[in-house]
Amino acid sequence: MKIIDAHHHFWDPVANYHPWLRDEPMIPFRYGDYSSIRKPFMPDDYDAVSRGWDIVATVTMEGEWDPADPVGEAHWMQDLANRTGRPAAHVAQAWLDREDLAEVLSVYKTLPIVKSVRHKPRANPAPGGPAGGMMDTAYREGFRRLADSGLMxxxxxxxxxxxxAMDLAAxxxxxxxxxxxxxxxxxxxxAGLAGWEAALRRFATLPQSVIKISGLGLPDRPWALExxxxxIRTCIDVFGPERAMFASNFPVDGVCGSFDVIFSGFDAATRQDPxxxxxxLFHDTAHRVYGL
Known part of the structure; x- marks a missing residue:
């Protein structure tokens, strides 16, 4: 099976400033102790962890680079791609509610690997709280301006x-x-899974929505197919294979399991599928969505 890894990171926190990978104390993290990934993860490291799998292309995700240098990571990633041929595409940092958004997006238009942007909105720790960051006026205006940039x-x-998110999408x-x-x-x-599935089914009614099946680890517990x-099966059922893609989220998900364990799980969970x-799931959706 030829694979496009649709979501992983390259970073070098020794040379570059990623606050969460450099500063002390470490931040609260959904997988618990993440000290093992506070080190460089570069193409050679990726090759080592993914050995035995036919990875034909990858998509990198922004790694919470220094917010004072919003385009620095994308420039660094484009240079890495120019030198090594990887990544094939990059999801860049963009703060939708900052005054420099137009300038940042104009820079991204000059970088061929930048296909999408990410800004994690403010969120509540559990259901039932007040509205999150996607309802903020500045965030919403920034999202609307993405349409003019051609970025996802x-x-x-x-x-x-x-x-x-559905309200924002409109x-x-x-x-x-x-x-x-x-x-x-x-x-x-x-109850948690029922709420998740119901929300996912509503979100999937948006024609513009796609899902990445990744980041499934649980704190203080090894990644396990059971x-x-x-x-995995619910995501595929809700979105269909043509709007779903597998991804490693490495090195982050390396806190929970090896690359081989995670992709073997994806393989086993879909073994009976056409x-x-x-x-x-393994290749074509990512290829089409990210324009590889």
Whole structure:
């Protein structure tokens, strides 16, 4: 199976400033202790962890680079791609509610690998709280301006904010929204999974929506197919293979499991699916969506 890894990171926090990878104390993190990934992760490191899998292209995700230098990471990634041929595409940092957004987007138009942007909106720690950042006026105006840039939007938010994402999407219905990490189904109780699936089904009615099946780890627990099979199958059922893609989220998900364990899980969970569906999930959807 030829694979496009639709979401991972390259970073060098020794040479470049990523606050969460350099500063002390470490931030609260959904997987717990992440000290093991506070080091460079470059193409050679990726090759080492993914050995044995036929990775034909990858898409890198912004790694929370120094916000005082909003285009620095994208320039660094474009230079890396020019030198090594990787990544094939990049999702760049863009603060939708900052005054420099127009300038940042104009820079991204000059960088061929930048296909999408991400700005994690302010979120509540659990369902039932007040509106999150996607309802802020400045954030919404920034999202609307993405339509003029031709860039897509990668959205990372807990599932209980997806109705707000649908409201946001109406401001620019032509802008693809790529939901990161399966909508973050961290609460695996029956009630939590029911709420997640219902929100996912509503969000999937947006023609512009796509999902990445990644980031499925649980804190202080090794990645296991028995924990994640139902999540994987629900994502595929809700969005269809033509709007879903697999991704490693490495090195972050390396906190929970090896690359081989995670992709073997994706493989096992779809073993009975038609080959065309598997090609879409492992390769074709990412190829089409990111214009590779």
């Amino acid at each position: 939007f990668d959205l990372q938010t807990p599932w209980w904010h997806l109705d707000e 401001l620019a219905p032509e802008t693809p929204i790529i939901l990161n990490h399966a909508g973050l189904p961290s609460d695996r109780s029956a 924990d994640n099979r139902a999540i 080959e065309a569906a598997r090609r879409a």
